[in-house]
Amino acid sequence: MNALPLHINAGTGVPLTEQIVSQIEALIRSRRVLAGAKLPSIRQLAAEQRISRFPVIEAYDRLASRGLIQPKHGSGFYVANHVDERDSHASNCDPRLAEEESNQILQQFNYPGETLKLSSGFIPEAWRDVDGLTQAIRQASRIDVPSVIDYAIPHGDTTLRQQVVMRINALGIDADLPNVMITNGASQALDLVVRYMLKPGDTVFVEDPGYYNLFGLLKLQGVRLVGVPRLANGPDIDVAEELLKLHQPKLFFVNTVFQNPTATNIAPQVAFKLLQLATQHGFTIVEDDIYADFQAVPTQRLASLDQLDRVIYVGGLSKTLSSSLRIGYLAANRELVKNLVDVKVLTSLGGTRFAESVAASLLERGTYRKYLERLRKRVRDSLSSAVQTLEGYGWDVFDEPSGGNFVWAKVPGIDDSAVLVDEAVKFGVTLAPGSYYRPNGEACPWVRINSAYAGDRCAARFFEHMTEAATARA
The missing domain is CATH 3.90.1150.10 (Aspartate Aminotransferase, domain 1)
Structure with missing residues (x-):
């Protein structure tokens, strides 16, 4: 066959085998390489990519074990005639995939x-406020000694949650303490949502381009990802409507402000339409607002329009205050927060009380502002x-x-x-x-x-x- 459109790069830090496997699998599942097609020989592919034959051998072996290709003795490797969709979920849960995504x-x-x-x-x-951080750390060590050794309560430090409530109230989100929980960074907030609300085989909508750590998390759980193009004013609503004729997503993950990686904001008319689609089609929107604090004058949030009915709001302080403190938060309806706290207890017991105490002090004293x-x-x-x-x-x-x-x-x-x-x-x-x-x-x-x-x-x-x-x- 002709050369495969692969882009293997030894300088990225991602193992060559992983790059070959993921790219060939994507070609097969997208039907860009059809069932029955013959793949390049091991020697040919290695020569085309100017790499050793060993990663190609291992990659073909993995693809065969996943049922994506079939070796034929004396003839070569061929795309399998029937690629079981269940195999995609199994492969998504493969720990080797997690290694690739983490790289x-x-x-x-x-x-x-x-x-x-x-x-x-x-x-x-x-650019960080190291002096303010160290001062707050010393203060917490002196006046809140239990925070140095004890677990945080599952919902999170009460003072910190009060500060979060005030911050999201200022964005027009009508929330109170029972609507808010503290997490170990925004990543844990997303992980808790995925664990509680999704199961292998479920479909979600994500932005294209979007947050690759989220993509890896979803794939690890065997969830189907459907990309919706991200335009300058938010997700492409026209494409989303067409995709909703074909798919029934459980969740739609959206960056509202300073979207990663395009740095664009969602426009009010797009936000309204997106919420209408959520109501019509019964999906929940996860609003990832991790870059909120970079914005001096707030723009429209989905959660402020919806008031936590069909929107789960996620934020954090890691991008601005400290990546080491790992402070994130989630706001949602009270029943959902209660259930997510239960999942948090089962998976991590609680947060880091000391980090939460330090963050609460910085916010309460105005140092962070x-x-x-x-x-x-x-x-x-x-x-x-x-x-x-x-x-x-x-x-x-x-x-x-x-x-x-x-x-x-x-x-x-x-x-x-x-x-x-x-x-x-x-x-x-x-x-x-x-x-x-x-x-x-x-x-x-x-x-x-x-x-x-x-x-x-x-x-x-x-x-x-x-x-x-x-x-x-x-």
Whole structure:
């Protein structure tokens, strides 16, 4: 057969075997490679990708064990005639899949002496209020000694929950203490929702592009992902309506403000229509508002329109205050919160009382509010500078970012950002390919740029090089 449209990159940190398996599986399940088709031989595929035969051998073995391909003695490997959909759920729960998804997350961590993580999801340490944090930590150690050794209550620290209630009330969400629970970061909030509300084989809608950690979590639970294109004003409602004729999603996961990775906000008319569809088709919306605190003047939230009827609202402090404290929260109707707290008790007993005590102190004393004012200015300035830099080098920016610290950008003439990933390594820069942000890992020309690092000299040299390379190709 002709060469498979694979994009294998040894520099991403993801094992070559995992890359081959996931990409061939996606081709088979999307019917881009049809049943009965002959696959390239092990030697041919290894030569095409310029890699050793060993990862190809292991990848073909895994695909055969999943029932996706069939080896025929003396003839080669062929796509199976019948791909059982149940196999997709089983493979999604494969721990090897979890390893692949986690590798995508690990690449954004930066350590001394390593490359510039240009796609990182974190703000720099120098931008954090380290002095305010350490002072609050010392205070909690002195006046709340039990917090150093005891579990937090399952719902979370009462003072912290009161602070969260005030914060979401300010967004127009009519909530009280029984509507709110504290979680170990927003990730745990999403995990609790998935554990309680979904089972293997269920279908959910997600944004395309969207949050890859969520995609991995859903796949790990054997949940079907259906991507809805993300436009500059929110999910593409027209496409969502067409997809609802074919699917019955249990949940729709949406980033309302400074969406990851496009940095766009949902428009009021889109929010209204989305809630109408939720009512008509009986699905629940999970509103991931983790970047809320980067926004100085609040815009429309789904939860403020719906008042926690068909919306579960998720937020947190990790993106701004401290990733180490792992403070997230969830707001929903009282009965659902009660049930989710039960799941939390079964899976983790409780939160970290000390972290919750520190966070409560920072919010209650106004330290966090003053810090946010400084942080928003730094983020706003770096975002403006990053957009100006990228556009100056001829890159395309996905709409004008409305805030946050991400820029979703591409180089004109380059259809697959895997090319950018390969070239970035030459300049001491690590990028995550745009395919990471798509539900099924499809090729994508876009990449996520963290504006905080876009001014680095290594990044500037890389931006310029890619523009010159694209011009030379044209």
